[in-house]
């Protein structure tokens with residue numbers, strides 16, 4: 001049809017995206033990360049960050065990144081197996097393994113790449129992946145990349161998982177169950193003990209994504225696996241350095257054999273440049289802080305408790321069930337979510353509206369930090385109360 005411009009479909013596609021209120025664009029935050037940030041020249045109270053412990057703007061992590069840059073330069077200059085491996089990477093991997101209580105760990109350029117490569121290395125065309133319906137995009141795309149047959153089970157529904165195992169597991173060579181431990185968009189927690197029972201019963205491998213749990217859950221901040229006392233089980237644990245650890249990069253932690261295998265078979269680790277010295281050193285410093293400063297974690301959980309108390313007092317606010325510092329207010333449609341996000345912004349508060357296709361239902365997603373003050377939480381709740389009483393939310 002359109003021989004003149006083979007890209008004309010992009011315009012049409014963008015128009016459809018805008019019509020559905022699915023259009024997104026970036027905004028710049030040009031200040032140090034923290035509970036207050038400068039967005040488009042205005043200082044806003046920040047409830048949109050994954051920097052749960054405030055470590056991205058922490059003096060010690062910044063100093064560690066600067067020192068590593070000065071000593072080792074700005075880039076790793078090669079892949080880890082060629083010229084890009086440094087003692088610093090080894091130290092970080094030891095620190096992750098120690099935090100997680102696993103034999104070994106491997107760091108990746110991002111959590112997304114860790115999931116893509118690890119899933120594709122663990123299973124292939126003859127295999128089966130059983131995946132929670134609300135898993136993160138990186139788990140879903142890793143499953144596609146692997147070529148394995150992927151079946152979704154209902155969200156956190158262990159009957160649905162068992163049903164799928166019963167029906168299908170025997171028809172495949174290997175089976176891998178993949179799940180977020182803390183679901184990134186709802187903030188709820190996977191029933192991991194029940195999931196592990198099923199995995200053991202059916203001889204399935206398990207990969208858990210601890211992106212939103214590392215540094216936050218568990219007695220020492222190791223994550224949800226520690227929270228549930230499942231540290232002795234054979235689980236492939238993946239996570240990111242870019243949320244509570246405030247840096248950039250991803251990791252996989254597990255048995256020495258699993259990690260050795262990934263070093264030889266995981267394309268998204270082998271064929272990419274090693275983590276930069278700054279990111280590596282910042283993550284290492286962040287893990288030290290997580291390990292030696294449990295008060296940070298306790299402060300975060302106090303904030304979670306306080307905000308939940310305040311929000312449940314507002315009858316017009318409907319919360320999505322959560323067990324984490326991610327607290328979502330459910331809204332009927334994308335239009336209302338955007339309107340409320342905008343009103344919050346006018347009130348000096350950054351709390352992003354999240355809509356389809358990222359999530360099935362529209363919402364305002366609040367993420368809490370250990371460094372939020374009680375008065376800041378009160379300001380947020382007062383603004384929400386006023387805006388909801390002014391806005392028709394059916």
Ligand SMILES: *Cc1c(COP(=O)(O)O)cnc(C)c1O
Pocket residue numbers: 110111112113115136138180184209211212240241242248249250
């Ligand atoms: C953020 C996130 C990732 C990706 O991690 P990055 O390091 O940002 O690439 C993977 N899984 C989940 C559940 C996440 O929330």
